Amino acid sequence: MLNLQRKHLELIVALNTCETLVEVAKQLHLTPSALSHQLTELEKRIDLTVVDRKTKPLHLTTAGKRLLETALDTLPRFERLENDLTRLAKGDSGRLTIAIECHSCYQWLIPTLNEFRAHWPAVELDIAGDFHFESLKALMENELEIVITADPEPLNGIQYLPLFQYEAHLVLPLEHTLNKVAIIEPAMLKTETLISYPVPPRKLDIFRLFLSPAGVEPAHIRHSELTVMMIALVASGRGVCALPSWAASEYTERQLVSTRSLGTGVFNTLYAAVRETSLRFNYMREFIKLARTLSLQTLQHIAPPNDQWL
Amino acid sequence: MLNLQRKHLELIVALNTCETLVEVAKQLHLTPSALSHQLTELEKRIDLTVVDRKTKPLHLTTAGKRLLETALDTLPRFERLENDLTRLAKGDSGRLTIAIECHSCYQWLIPTLNEFRAHWPAVELDIAGDFHFESLKALMENELEIVITADPEPLNGIQYLPLFQYEAHLVLPLEHTLNKVAIIEPAMLKTETLISYPVPPRKLDIFRLFLSPAGVEPAHIRHSELTVMMIALVASGRGVCALPSWAASEYTERQLVSTRSLGTGVFNTLYAAVRETSLRFNYMREFIKLARTLSLQTLQHIAPPNDQWL
DNA sequence: TATTTTTTTGAAATATTTTCAATATGCTGA
DNA sequence: TCAGCATATTGAAAATATTTCAAAAAAATA
Numbered sequence: 001m002l003n004l005q006r007k008h009l010e011l012i013v014a015l016n017t018c019e020t021l022v023e024v025a026k027q028l029h030l031t032p033s034a035l036s037h038q039l040t041e042l043e044k045r046i047d048l049t050v051v052d053r054k055t056k057p058l059h060l061t062t063a064g065k066r067l068l069e070t071a072l073d074t075l076p077r078f079e080r081l082e083n084d085l086t087r088l089a090k091g092d093s094g095r096l097t098i099a100i101e102c103h104s105c106y107q108w109l110i111p112t113l114n115e116f117r118a119h120w121p122a123v124e125l126d127i128a129g130d131f132h133f134e135s136l137k138a139l140m141e142n143e144l145e146i147v148i149t150a151d152p153e154p155l156n157g158i159q160y161l162p163l164f165q166y167e168a169h170l171v172l173p174l175e176h177t178l179n180k181v182a183i184i185e186p187a188m189l190k191t192e193t194l195i196s197y198p199v200p201p202r203k204l205d206i207f208r209l210f211l212s213p214a215g216v217e218p219a220h221i222r223h224s225e226l227t228v229m230m231i232a233l234v235a236s237g238r239g240v241c242a243l244p245s246w247a248a249s250e251y252t253e254r255q256l257v258s259t260r261s262l263g264t265g266v267f268n269t270l271y272a273a274v275r276e277t278s279l280r281f282n283y284m285r286e287f288i289k290l291a292r293t294l295s296l297q298t299l300q301h302i303a304p305p306n307d308q309w310l
Numbered sequence: 311m312l313n314l315q316r317k318h319l320e321l322i323v324a325l326n327t328c329e330t331l332v333e334v335a336k337q338l339h340l341t342p343s344a345l346s347h348q349l350t351e352l353e354k355r356i357d358l359t360v361v362d363r364k365t366k367p368l369h370l371t372t373a374g375k376r377l378l379e380t381a382l383d384t385l386p387r388f389e390r391l392e393n394d395l396t397r398l399a400k401g402d403s404g405r406l407t408i409a410i411e412c413h414s415c416y417q418w419l420i421p422t423l424n425e426f427r428a429h430w431p432a433v434e435l436d437i438a439g440d441f442h443f444e445s446l447k448a449l450m451e452n453e454l455e456i457v458i459t460a461d462p463e464p465l466n467g468i469q470y471l472p473l474f475q476y477e478a479h480l481v482l483p484l485e486h487t488l489n490k491v492a493i494i495e496p497a498m499l500k501t502e503t504l505i506s507y508p509v510p511p512r513k514l515d516i517f518r519l520f521l522s523p524a525g526v527e528p529a530h531i532r533h534s535e536l537t538v539m540m541i542a543l544v545a546s547g548r549g550v551c552a553l554p555s556w557a558a559s560e561y562t563e564r565q566l567v568s569t570r571s572l573g574t575g576v577f578n579t580l581y582a583a584v585r586e587t588s589l590r591f592n593y594m595r596e597f598i599k600l601a602r603t604l605s606l607q608t609l610q611h612i613a614p615p616n617d618q619w620l
Numbered sequence: 621t622a623t624t625t626t627t628t629t630g631a632a633a634t635a636t637t638t639t640c641a642a643t644a645t646g647c648t649g650a
Numbered sequence: 651t652c653a654g655c656a657t658a659t660t661g662a663a664a665a666t667a668t669t670t671c672a673a674a675a676a677a678a679t680a
Contacts, residue, residue, distance in 0.1 A: 002392040005316045023625060034669045048400040049587060052452060052680095053627075054467060054677095059452045061587075063398050063404050070391040074384055081380040082312040090375050091356040095372050098642055142362055142369045157364060277359055277371075332657060344638045346659055351637095363658075 002218050006078055008042055009071035010303030011035075013192035015051050016060055016068055024058075088304035091282035094145075099135040100127070101149040102270060103197045104227050104247035104277035108295040109148070116290055120283045139273060146287070147273040151203050159279065160271040162297050166244045168205040168266040169259040171230075171251075173237045176258070184260055193239030194218035195230045209266045231257055244270075246299035269305055312595075316388055318352055319381035321345075322360065322370070326378055329367050376483070392472030401591040403432035404455075409445040411459040412580060413507045414537055418605040419458070421584035425600055430593045449583060457583040457592070461513050469589065470581040471598050474605050477556045478515040478576040479569040481540075481561075483547045486568070494570055496524035503549030504528035516552035519576045529590050541567055556609035579615055580605075 011028065018024040025035040043050050045297060048063035087093040096116075100109065109127075117125055128135070128144055137154060152160035172178055178188060189211065201207040211217065222239055224230045230241045231251045232287045249261045272291060278284045296304060321338065328334040335345040344579045353360050358373035370378060397403040406426075409525065410419065419437075427435055438445070438454055445457045446465060462470035482488055488498060511517040521527065532549055534540045541561045558569050582601060588594045606614060 002395060004388060004392060007315065011497055018628065031670060032627065033629085033671075037668075040628085046395050048395060052450075061452055063395060065452075066391065066394055066398065070387050074387050077380055077384050078314060081376065082314060084376055085312060085356050085358060085373060086374065140362075140373075141365055142371050330657065331659095338638095341639060342658065343640075343660085347637075350659085 002046055004046075004067075006075070009067065010305075011038060011042070012050065012060070012064060012071050013075065014069045015058060019057050021053070021058075021290055026193070050181040087122065090118070091284075093124075093281070094283060095124045095126075096145045096283065096287060097126040097128050097143070098146045098148065099138065099144050101135060101147065101151070101199070101203065102244075103225070104244055105140050105148055105270075107247070107250075108291070108298045111298055112287075112291045112294045115294060116205060116283075116287055119286065119290075123283050136273060139275065142275075145274065145284070148270065149203075149209070149273055150205060150268050150270050152271050152273065157276050159276050160273050162288055163270045163272055163291055164245055164299070165195055165267055165269050165303045165305055166299075166302065168209070168242050168262060168268060169245045170206075170262050171234050171241045171248050171257050171259050173234055173240075173242055174255070174258050176237075176240070178240075178260065179258055181260075183264065184262055185217040186211050186263070189218050189240070190216055192218050193220040193222055193231050195222045195224055195239045195241040197230075198223040204242070205266055205268050206262065209268065210242075210262045212276055214251075250302050312356055314356075314377075314544055316385070319377065319385055321348060321352065322374060322381050322422075323385065324376045325361050325368060325374070331363070331368075334368075335412050350434050378489045394617075397432065398619045401593055402430075403434075404591055404593060405434045406455045406593065406597060407436040407438050407453070408456045408458065409448065409454050411457065411461070411509070411513060412554075413535070414554055415458055415580075417557070418601070421608055422597070422601045425604060426593075426597055429596065429600075432507045433593050446583060449585065452585075455584065455588055456597070459513075459583055460515060460578050460579065460580050461518070462581050462583065467586050468583055469586050473582055473598075473601055474609070475577055475613045475615055476556055477611065478519070478552050478572060478578060479555045479558050480482055480516075480554055480572050481544050481546055481551045481567050481569050483550075483566070484568050486547075486550070488550075488570065491514050491570075493574065494572055496521050496526040496573070499550070500526055502528050503530040503532055505532045505534055505551040506547045507540075508509050508533040508535060514552070514556075515576055515578050516572065519578065520552075520572045525560050555611040559610050599615060 011024075014027045018027060021035055021039075022032050025032040028035065030038075030200065039050065046063065046265075049061050050064040050067065052059045052061060084093070098109070100106075113125060113127075116123075129268045135144060136149075136153070136158065138144045139147050139158065148163075149160075161271070170178070170184060178184055194206070196206075201212070220239070221235070224233065227243070227247060230243075230250075233239060234241055235256050242262065245259065248257070251257050252259050258271065272288055274288075275285060288309055292304070296302065321334075324334045324337045328337060328343070331345055331349075333344050335342040338345065340348075349360065356373065359371050360374040360377065362369045394403065395571070408419070410416075423435060423437075426433075438448070442486065445454060446459075446463070446468065448454045449457050449468065458473075459470075480488070480494060488494055491498065504516070506514055506516075511522070530549070534543065537553070537557060540553075543549060544551055544606060545566050553569075555569065558567070561567050562569050582598055584594060584598075602614070606612065
């Protein structure tokens, strides 16, 4: 095997631009002796002459010209690669793909993304479509950089950075009897149809923190992908649903539905799940910071997390 | 400086195709230990993680993916380069650019090129246009591979391989008085107009071997690039010219002009000038052999060279 | 032809890469 | 849970590769 390396191509380029081997050596920060050894070694290896040492301005042979050809189109690729890698290492550029488990997040996410893009133009931003709720696996496998979730399951190498606290509210039709009750107990939902996002119950606050601990299940469960659709269904009396208070407020203000606390209040924290290794990048930490500030500014009825971490 | 080399890219590709580092090591013919050292060294150098060792099928990080990108488009270029170089070394492919000083050579050169092309399809054939009669310099500087010349000046690293011997004839109008003379002496051309190719006199047989030794110059010299044009001028009585007998025979047969020997006969040898180093390529030696055989077959009135060399 | 410059050479010094042996880490299945 | 196995890492020694140095050779210059 010939096993040509980048340095051989660099040698050829220098050879092509210089008049004498002494110059070439200088350009490559080598002694003329080292250069001579290298050249001899290369020529022995490919079993071809590369330069004609006899001529004044040092002429490449056919083999040398062929090497130069590849050198000229390959070396710039190496340079671009190294450029990109150093920028990556400095944390000025990179990829930031976000998956959202929380379906009501666009409200604060969009402004965050816009603000971020302005600060870090070299970072490739993307929102991942559908990871079929395997998003944490995708995060571990480097397919994603951030997962927004309210359900932090401990995983190796994954850190959950709290963004803000919110209360989960029960969304009711305006005329619903539960509007009159002092405190809403889990059992009161036994006869109701619950409308939820199509995700496993353990991912939903109302189950994990309210119904399941009390061993209660609603009469029916109906799925919907879109928050507006859920609201429409509730408004027309087809059921009730649970939403973060800030997600529901938009609709209560317009008097489409009403909301109540669940029991004495079901509170939860929204997290950004990231790989531990990602945190060494400035743009990552910056993103989290922006998300915290902008969600607090954008949303009503939420609070900063107890534990600030980062 | 990062100083990434081809081997690093190969490492990344292996990393991307294998499930475990042990496999990667096997694929690269290394011990797992060596591989581990390499990987650590690379990652320390670029100050970035390249693979996530924690995951089962070994996932590349963003940096790893960027490296893979360059690897995928650069490594095939190295492979093609090595391929071409080994073929070059074996002498199966290469470049063969020919310059012609002898303006009447196309007659035998064209069949030679055709035959050659059939045997050595991988050799890039070309006839060089105009080197302003600096063709030997161009040969020394690797711009050309062969120069066809009748005037071998000793040069370092250049070998002259004789192709064939020929006689230079004087071409006369059919009714010219010199047609009647027993032997044409140099002095008899003192009053004639000589039509020649536009090259320095020393490159022309009639000067070098006939007129100059006798200290004679023709009355006028007129230039023409094309043999047919020279013949037309001679036929219409504007002058005389000298041509290799084989180049003239085409026109004497058609009774356009007549030819005579110069003195007791001016004989010369046509050479192929090549770089000594070129002779190690099979296709080079093959070309010379073909030129010899085909010129003898194609041309009349020529003889094989005295000294066969090659 | 003498002198300077360039290039090559071989041996020693230096640097890099690989291996070896030991150990650590992680996974699998009782 | 832990033993047993496969994978991965570590540090030191060994093997390779590269560079320098000093000297000589070859070319160029004057």
